[in-house]
Amino acid sequence: MNLVQLTDSAYHLRAGSNAGLLVQDGRALLVDTGLDRDAARRILKHVAALNVALAGVLITHAHADHFGGAGEIKRRTGVPVLAPAFEAAVIENPALEPVYLFAGAQPTRELQGKFILAQPCQLDGLLPPGHQEVFGFEIDVIPAPGHAHNQVMVGWPGQRVCFAADAYFPPEVLDKYGIPFYVDIDQTLATLGSLPALPYSLFAQGHGDAYDRNSLEEVLDYNVRRIEMIRQLVYDALPAPADDSQVLKRVADTMELSIQQPAIYYLTRTTIHACLNSLRQAGRVDIALDANRLLWRRA
């Protein structure tokens, strides 16, 4: 994990999954915690090396790679941890993530690895949206739903930095994963559309290096094009009625993806469902039961 200084007093803790650090008057506010205990320890080492006292932790969304270290940080430091409503339920009950991926049933063991099933963290309160003072820091909590149901970004107007969570992905991450995880396509597109108007100079997201305003626009375009392409491929996969697994196979085949792990399959299936529901809300597809199969078809 590398500590990258973004501004006078804002830092990006760069790893497979990034965290953010706001430093002011010898105190630090941490945004996200990395995947696990190891990530938590590395973060705390960086905080100690900066010679600041951790004042609190904010979690942007309840994906294991963003909150999995929170329990360990809380155990070692005792600092309060806050998260947005809805996400908070998963952070306190991490089994909910594999449970929802497995359609509500007790999840198969392939969905119980640490990238899906994180260590729990007992929270000290909710993180509502809006401009507010949290643990002595003046911040903006900005709704960014779509990749997760109630994801937020954390803006620090004092340093013109926005910790953007997984509101967008760098092009190389999109290219690596092909079909990223989204729970709501329309909300994701609205979140992407809202970013250019935010009053920040630097955007430090959950994966990859931070962007300045000028380079961000191209990245946002890349995200929009990828999402619209996947949604269109879902529509194209329905020349005849098909169930969700047939749609997933057609889209993945067209994109020349080869899904190798059940966990990736289930994550991908959620994105396919999000696309199908987006198309349905636009009146382009519909569902029907046929001989005990739930089929999607063009409207």
Ligand SMILES: [Zn+2]
């Ligand atoms: Zn995420």
